Amino acid sequence: MTLTPVQTLITVVMMVVGTVLTRAIPFILFPSNKKTPTFVLYLGKVLPYSVIGLLVIYCLKGVSLTNPPYGIPEAIAIVCILILHLWKSNTLLSIGAGTVIYMLLVQNLII
Amino acid sequence: MNQKKEAFKAAFPHTIPVMTGYLFLGAAYGILMNTKGFGIGWTLFISVFVFAGSMQYVGVTLLTSIFNPIYAFLLTLMVNARHLFYGISMLEKYQGTGKFKPYLVFGLTDETFSIQCSIDAPKGIDRNWFMFFITLLDHIYWVIGSAIGSLLGYIVNFNTEGLDFVLTALFVVIFINQWKSTKNHIPALVGLISPIICLLIFGQDGFIIPAMILILVILTIFRGKLEGGMEE
Numbered sequence: 001m002t003l004t005p006v007q008t009l010i011t012v013v014m015m016v017v018g019t020v021l022t023r024a025i026p027f028i029l030f031p032s033n034k035k036t037p038t039f040v041l042y043l044g045k046v047l048p049y050s051v052i053g054l055l056v057i058y059c060l061k062g063v064s065l066t067n068p069p070y071g072i073p074e075a076i077a078i079v080c081i082l083i084l085h086l087w088k089s090n091t092l093l094s095i096g097a098g099t100v101i102y103m104l105l106v107q108n109l110i111i
Numbered sequence: 112m113n114q115k116k117e118a119f120k121a122a123f124p125h126t127i128p129v130m131t132g133y134l135f136l137g138a139a140y141g142i143l144m145n146t147k148g149f150g151i152g153w154t155l156f157i158s159v160f161v162f163a164g165s166m167q168y169v170g171v172t173l174l175t176s177i178f179n180p181i182y183a184f185l186l187t188l189m190v191n192a193r194h195l196f197y198g199i200s201m202l203e204k205y206q207g208t209g210k211f212k213p214y215l216v217f218g219l220t221d222e223t224f225s226i227q228c229s230i231d232a233p234k235g236i237d238r239n240w241f242m243f244f245i246t247l248l249d250h251i252y253w254v255i256g257s258a259i260g261s262l263l264g265y266i267v268n269f270n271t272e273g274l275d276f277v278l279t280a281l282f283v284v285i286f287i288n289q290w291k292s293t294k295n296h297i298p299a300l301v302g303l304i305s306p307i308i309c310l311l312i313f314g315q316d317g318f319i320i321p322a323m324i325l326i327l328v329i330l331t332i333f334r335g336k337l338e339g340g341m342e343e
Contacts, residue, residue, distance in 0.1 A: 002175065002176070002177070003174060003175075003178055007178040008153065008174055010178075010180050011170075011173050011174055011178070011180060011183045012153075012156065012157055012160070012161065012170075012174075014180045014181075014183040014184040014187060015157070015161045015163075015166060015167075015170050015173070015183060015184075015187050016160045016161050017184065017187075018166075018183075018184050018185075018186075018187025018188050018191060019161055019162070019163045019166055019187055019191050019194075020217060021188065022187075022188060022191040022192060022193075022194040022195055022198075023191075023194045023197065023198055023216050023217065023219045024198065024216050024217075025195060025198060026195060026198030026199045026201075026202060027198055027202065027205070027212070027216055030202055032202075032206040032207065036202060039331075039334075040199060040202070041202075041203070042334060042337075042338055043199050043200075043327075043330065044199050044200050044201075044202050044203055046298040046330055046337055047196050047199055047200045047298070047326075047330070048200045048228040048229070048289070049289050049293070049298035049299045049302060050196075050298045050299065050301050050302030050305075050326050050330065051193070051196045051197065051200060051224070051228075051302060052225060052228075052229075052282055052285050052286045052289060052299070052302065053286060053299055053300070053301070053302025053303035053304075053306070054193065054196075054302050054303075054305070054306050054319075054322060054323075054326065055193075055221055055225065055282045056279065056282045056283055056286055056303065057303065057306035057307055057310065057322075058193070058221075058306065058319065059278060059279040059282060060279065061310060061315040061318070062315060073273075074276075074279075077276065077280070078279075078283055081280055081283050081284060081287075082283075082287065085284055085287050086287070091128070091284050091288070092124075092127055092128065094280070094284050094287075095128045095277060095280040095281055095284055098276070098280040098283070098284075099131075099273070099274065099276050099277040099280050102273050102276040102280075103272065103273035103274060103276070105273070106272055106273040107270055107272050107273060
């Protein structure tokens with residue numbers, strides 16, 4: 001450990017303040033007792049749909065298409081989730097099966 | 112009391128995928144902190160109060176390098192900038208949550224947001240308690256996961272490689288559910304394609320903020336077309 005306990009504490013507090021700020025700023029800027037601009041309300045309606053796509057890509061950001069295994073385990077697992085979920089519509093089943101398939105693939109237990 | 116119990120029972124099943132992911136990723140965090148010389152005290156403190164998965168991993172590098180609080184603060188803002196979108200998305204839903212609001216906002220992680228924005232409390236269930244329990248359960252999973260990793264990490268010896276995919280799977284399933292819930296797929300496609308473009312241009316360490324800007328620009332351009340068209 002290169003930091004003293006006090007320095008560690010200050011660094012952690014900075015992380016807490018930074019995190020809380022990014023989560024709270026929209027609520028501070030647009031409190032519920034004031035009229036929120038219609039543009040922000042519009043964003044609040046459409047952003048949830050966009051953000052989940054962003055999160056999917058965020059999770060897959062480290063996948064390389066030019067080096068083995070070329071994102072194949074991710075692609076197979078996601079296709080399985082798609083098929084299973086469109087067929088059975090069971091959230092836990094889709095997530096569980098997709099994860100198990102992915103684990104089997106990356107641990108080279110199948111293929 | 113009964114109201115609370117019912118809300119808890121309704122909330123719990125929705126948090127099971129996050130439980131799997133958080134116990135695992137939290138444990139991985141605890142193990143990582145241990146290898147850097149931080150015991151359970153610091154690990155728990157950080158998991159309780161920072162409660163931000165990827166930021167805590169980035170934070171390990173902050174805690175093991177030269178003391179620079181300003182940089183730590185700015186880096187946190189950068190890494191967590193995507194949370195701004197969660198707040199904007201939840202402005203309406205978190206309205207009227209009263210005493211619950213500060214905690215709901217504090218606990219707005221990627222995973223908690225993804226559940227809160229896509230699932231409403233069932234009929235007859237108190238929505239404030241429902242949303243509170245989703246956030247609280249996720250928080251507890253994360254803290255318990257960190258503690259397990261910190262205390263018992265060295266005895267885990269089954270191969271967990273790939274288990275973190277559970278959170279990717281969660282987001283993919285929510286994406287499909289949202290896709291089926293509306294006829295207007297432009298926002299979902301914008302959210303999927305913008306980060307891919309930015310990832311190709313800026314690389315994995317710097318693509319999130321350009322992707323957020325690109326999403327905002329495109330959604331602004333399409334506003335006339337999309338306004339009022341999302342609810343089906």
